[in-house]
Structure formats: structure tokens, C-alpha cells
Amino acid sequence: MHIKDRIxxxxxxxxxxxxxxxxxxxxxxxxFDVLVMAFSxxxxxxxWGLNGAQLGYLLSAALVGMAVGSIFVSTVADIFGRQRxxxxxxxxxxxxxxxxxxxxNYAVLLVLRLLTGLAIGTLQATIGVFAxxxxxxxxxxxxxxxxxxxxxxxxxxxxLASGVLISQYGWRSxxxxxxxxxxxxxxxxxxxxxxxxxxxxxxxxxDALAQLNRSLRSIGQPPVxxxxxxxxxxxxxxxFADVLTGYNTRRTILLSLAYFILMASFYFANSWTPKLIxxxxxxxxxxxNAGVLFSVGAIAGGITLGLFGARFPMRKxxxxxxxxxxxxxxxxxxxTTGSVxxxxxxxxxxxxxxxxxxxxxxxxxxxxxxxEVRGTALGLVIGMGRxxxxxxxxxxxxxxxxxxxxxxxxxxxxxxxALGAVVISMLGKPALHGPVEKDPAPVH
Numbered sequence: 003m004h005i006k007d008r009i010x011x012x013x014x015x016x017x018x019x020x021x022x023x024x025x026x027x028x029x030x031x032x033x034f035d036v037l038v039m040a041f042s043x044x045x046x047x048x049x050w051g052l053n054g055a056q057l058g059y060l061l062s063a064a065l066v067g068m069a070v071g072s073i074f075v076s077t078v079a080d081i082f083g084r085q086r087x088x089x090x091x092x093x094x095x096x097x098x099x100x101x102x103x104x105x106x107n108y109a110v111l112l113v114l115r116l117l118t119g120l121a122i123g124t125l126q127a128t129i130g131v132f133a134x135x136x137x138x139x140x141x142x143x144x145x146x147x148x149x150x151x152x153x154x155x156x157x158x159x160x161x162l163a164s165g166v167l168i169s170q171y172g173w174r175s176x177x178x179x180x181x182x183x184x185x186x187x188x189x190x191x192x193x194x195x196x197x198x199x200x201x202x203x204x205x206x207x208x209d210a211l212a213q214l215n216r217s218l219r220s221i222g223q224p225p226v227x228x229x230x231x232x233x234x235x236x237x238x239x240x241x242f243a244d245v246l247t248g249y250n251t252r253r254t255i256l257l258s259l260a261y262f263i264l265m266a267s268f269y270f271a272n273s274w275t276p277k278l279i280x281x282x283x284x285x286x287x288x289x290x291n292a293g294v295l296f297s298v299g300a301i302a303g304g305i306t307l308g309l310f311g312a313r314f315p316m317r318k319x320x321x322x323x324x325x326x327x328x329x330x331x332x333x334x335x336x337x338t339t340g341s342v343x344x345x346x347x348x349x350x351x352x353x354x355x356x357x358x359x360x361x362x363x364x365x366x367x368x369x370x371x372x373x374e375v376r377g378t379a380l381g382l383v384i385g386m387g388r389x390x391x392x393x394x395x396x397x398x399x400x401x402x403x404x405x406x407x408x409x410x411x412x413x414x415x416x417x418x419x420a421l422g423a424v425v426i427s428m429l430g431k432p433a434l435h436g437p438v439e440k441d442p443a444p445v446h
Contacts, residue, residue, distance in 0.1 A: 005199060005214075005230065008223055010139040015222035017194065018136050022145045024190050025133040028092070029152030031187065032122050034160030035095060035180050036064055036153075039115060041164040045173035050108050062392065063112055067119020068126070069388030075120060076127035076381025080205070080374065084132045084198040087377070089191050091125035094118070096184035102177040123388065127381035134368035135200045135376075136221065143316050146365035147308025154300040154357065196220045200373030203230070245371065245379040253370045253429060254379065258386035260324075260425045261363055263418045266390030267327070268356040270415060272296060273395040275334075275349050278411070284342050292349035299353030304361040306354070311365060320362035321423040323355075328419035330355030335412035352412075359422065363387075369432035 014022075039046075039061055047057050079087040098118030105111040129149065137145040160180070167175040196217035202210045206229065215225035245254050275296050280289035303323075310319045330352045337348035371379040398411055 005203070005218070005223075005226065009136075009199065009221070012138060012223070014138050014141055014145075017196075017221050018138075020194050021136045022133055022148060024187070024194055025129045025149045026152040027190075028088075028125065028129055028187060029149055030156030030159070031180070031183050032095070032126055033153035033156030034164075034183070035099060035118065035122055036068070037157045037160060038099075038164065038176050038180050039064060041161055042168065042173035042176050045168060046111070049173070052108060056108060060108075060112055060115060063115035064119035064122065065388060065392050067116045067121075068123035069385050069392060071120035071123025071125075071385075072127050072381045072388055073123075073385030074381075075124040076385075077378040078124070079128045079131065079377030079381075080201070083201055083205070083207075084128055084135070084377065085191070085195045086197075087128050088125060088132065088195065089188070091121045091128065092184060092187050092191055094121035095125065096181050096188070099177050099181035099184060103174045103181060123385065124381070127384050128377060130364050130384070131368050131376050131380050132195070132198060134365070135198050135373070141312070142369075143311030143319075143362075143365045144308040147304050147311060147361040150361035150364050151301045151304035151357075154297045154304075154353075158294065158297045158301075198373070200376065204373040244375045245382060250371065250375075250379070254382065256425050256429055257363075257367050257370065257383045260422050261367075261383050261387030262390040263422045263425070264324075264327075264356075264359050264363060264390075265387035266394035267331070267415045267419055268360060269391035270394040270398050270411070271331075271334075271352050271356050272300075274398050274411070275352065279345055279349065282339070282345070284345060288342055288346065292346055295346055295350040296353035299350035299355075300357035302350075303354035303356075303358030307358040307361045308365075311362060316362060316366050317426060317429060320359060320366060321426045323359045323362060324419055324423035324426060327355035327359055327422075328416045331412045331416045331419060335409040335416075339409075356419075366426075366429075366432070370429070 043057055043061060046052065046060065052060075076087075095118055098114050098121060102111055102114045102118070105114060130146070133146055133149050134142060160176075163179060164176040167179060197213050199214065199217050202214045202217065207213070211226075211229055214229065218225050244250060276289040276293040279292040307319065307323055310323075330348075334348040334352040337345045367383050368376055368380055401411060401414075
């Protein structure tokens with residue numbers, strides 16, 4: 003039996019479960035790191051006397067860095083290895099957060115937020131690939147859904163902790179919390195994470211066999227006497243050319259479009275739901291509660307999709323959840339004229355509907371590429387989603403200035419979410435079971 007087939011079909015070992023748990027923890031920390039600027043914004047603005055434009059640049063810097071990191075930097079995981087890329091990424095995020103604690107002025111903090119975003123974008127794409135490659139076929143959807151909900155959980159817990167710290171010790175304490183939490187992950191990544199089997203079989207570094215057997219033993223698989231025969235790969239000028247040409251062209255376009263639609267919808271709702279609740283005549287406290295309930299709904303959405311994805315084909319489940327997500331935008335668009343209880347319920351519902359498909363996208367996207375280009379491909383696809391995340395809140399602000407109502411804005415995203423279901427239904431057969439190996443290697 004092929005090495006990858008054995009991993010796909012075997013029950014997940016304790017090490018594999020630990021890998022998923024640490025990947026989830028890393029996503030939680032990334033979720034906090036991305037939002038730490040929002041938690042600190044008003045205090046930073048007051049201390050340094052920033053104007054609205056300067057504050058906007060600080061809030062957007064990490065998102066811009068994440069987009070660039072996902073698209074252009076994450077390809078290093080296909081060149082130098084998944085484990086090494088994650089270790090370096092965690093170190094850079096920790097150092098960026100620690101340096102932000104000492105930032106003397108606006109310009110330095112802006113650069114640090116951009117650099118930290120670059121590392122987070124690279125890290126998130128690599129985490130998705132790594133978690134997918136170390137999951138069994140039966141548990142992959144559930145495992146990736148669990149990893150995905152780490153981000154909103156990190157945002158909620160980080161927000162609660164930051165509120166206490168900032169009130170007592172100032173805005174810099176939130177960045178110090180992020181730095182400490184990130185640095186605590188370094189020994190876990192070094193100790194628990196083996197190198198990716200897919201990477202070793204595709205890239206074949208000088209000590210590939212020794213590394214492969216270490217990785218196999220760590221997850222309870224028998225070692226092999228020799229590497230299987232490599233499948234000839236027709237290399238293009240770059241890995242980006244590989245994922246944008248040939249049989250990968252269609253799947254990359256479709257996945258990128260689906261991610262763009264989804265992330266634009268999610269980040270619009272995530273960014274504007276609290277304010278639009280307040281602008282609709284409810285109190286500022288109601289707006290804060292709406293933001294918390296949005297995150298709670300997002301967590302529930304990721305869990306629910308994982309449960310369905312474990313029982314039914316993920317592509318079909320994801321299409322259904324795109325349609326359901328569109329329906330939640332309709333519900334929220336009609337909720338702002340009713341009672342506060344109904345509006346808060348609708349906020350949780352739109353969090354559920356906009357985040358559940360994100361869990362499915364992270365689960366399904368890595369399965370459409372071989373190990374040779376999986377990191378590059380997922381980074382590109384997620385990066386396109388990040389562009390949607392950057393554009394949609396800005397577009398919403400411009401439309402509000404142009405006289406659009408809250409309900410109008412939410413109706414605006416109904417059609418794209420429904421279109422996402424069509425895009426996902428057009429994807430063909432996944433490639434994860436494809437010819438990574440030609441002949442099975444003899445086992446002890």
C-alpha cells in the first residue's frame with residue numbers, strides 16, 4: 003500500500019491529534035494577533051494624536067501583510083518544508099508583537115504591523131496545508147473545521163483578556179500578551195511537528211529517507227527501507243506557473259473566486275455588524291453584544307460544518323452552506339427594524355452563515371493540489387480571499403457615505419454568497435489521492 007494511502011486510511015494517532023490541537027492553538031493566537039490593533043485602536047489614537055486616516059492604515063496594515071504573505075511568501079513551505087516555515091513564522095510573529103510593545107511612534111508600529119501580517123499570512127496558509135496532510139481522509143473535514151474555528155475563538159478570548167489588560171496597564175500590554183502566547187508555541191512546534199510526508203516525497207531533500215521515517219514513526223506508521231519512485235513532474239518557470247496553468251488553472255480560478263466572495267462577505271459582516279446595529283437605533287452596548295454574538299455564531303458555524311463534512315461529501319456540504327450563508331444575510335438585513343433581541347439573534351446567525359463555509363474552504367482547498375505545490379496553491383487562494391477582506395469593508399464605508407442603509411448593504415452580499423455555491427459545484431475531483439508515489443515502498 004502507498005505511504006500516503008496508509009495515512010489516509012489509518013485512524014489518527016495521538017501525535018496527529020496533537021498536531022491538529024496545536025494548529026488550532028496557532029490559529030487562535032493568529033486570530034488575536036490580527037485583531038489586537040482593533041482592541042488597542044482608540045488608546046493608540048489618543049496617545050499619539052492620530053487622525054482617522056492614520057488609524058485606518060494601522061488597522062489595515064496587518065490585513066495587507068497577510069494578503070501579500072499568503073500569496074507570495076507562503077511558497078517557501080514548498081521549498082524549505084512545512085515544519086521549518088511554521089517555526090520561522092511563529093518566531094517572526096512573536097518578535098513582531100514584542101517589538102510592537104516597544105514601538106516608539108506611529109511609523110514604527112505601522113511597519114511592524116505590516117511585517118507581522120506577512121508572517122501571519124504565511125503561517126495561516128502553511129497551517130492549513132500541514133493540518134490537511136496529517137489528517138486521515140475520514141477525519142479531515144472535522145479536523146480542518148476545528149482548526150478554522152480557532153481564529154474566532156482567539157478573537158473572543160483575546161478581546162476579553164485585552165479589555166482587562168488595557169484598562170489596567172495600557173494598550174501595549176495587549177501586544178505583550180500576544181508575544182508571550184506566541185513564544186510559548188515555539189517549543190511545541192519544535193517538539194511535536196514532524197516534517198510533512200507529502201513535502202518529503204515531493205521535494206526529496208538530501209536526508210529525505212531519514213526524515214520520512216522519523217515522520218512516519220511519530221504518527222505510528224511503519225518506516226520504509228527506501229523512497230518510492232518519484233513521479234516525473236513537468237516543471238514550469240515557477241510554482242505559481244504550476245498552479246495557474248494546465249489542469250490546475252480551472253481549480254485555482256474557482257477556489258480563488260470562492261475564497262474572494264466568502265472572505266469579502268465575512269469581513270464585511272465582521273467589521274460592520276456592531277456599528278450597523280448601533281446606527282440602526284440600538285445602544286452602543288447592543289453593538290458590542292452583537293460583535294460578541296457574531297463570533298459565537300462563527301464558532302458554531304465552523305463546528306456544524308465539520309460535523310456535516312464528516313458524514314457527507316464536503317463539496318456538496320460546502321455548496322449548501324454557501325446558500326445557507328446567503329440566507330442569513332437576508333435575515334440580518336430585515337432584522338435592524340425589529341426588536342433588539344431579534345437583531346442580536348440575527349447577528350449570531352450571520353456569523354454562523356458567513357464563517358461556516360470558511361471552515362469548508364480550508365478543508366477542501368488543499369485536497370485539489372499535489373504536495374509539490376500545495377503550499378503555494380493554498381497561499382495564493384487564501385491570499386485572493388484576503389484581498390476580498392481588505393476591499394469589502396472599504397467598499398461598505400464608501401456606500402454608507404453614499405447613502406446606503408444597513409439593510410441595503412447586507413442584501414448586496416446575498417448574490418455573491420449564492421454564486422459561491424455555483425462555483426464550488428463546478429470543482430472536479432480532488433487531487434489529494436493523486437499520484438504522489440508511483441510504487442509502494444517496502445515496509446518492515
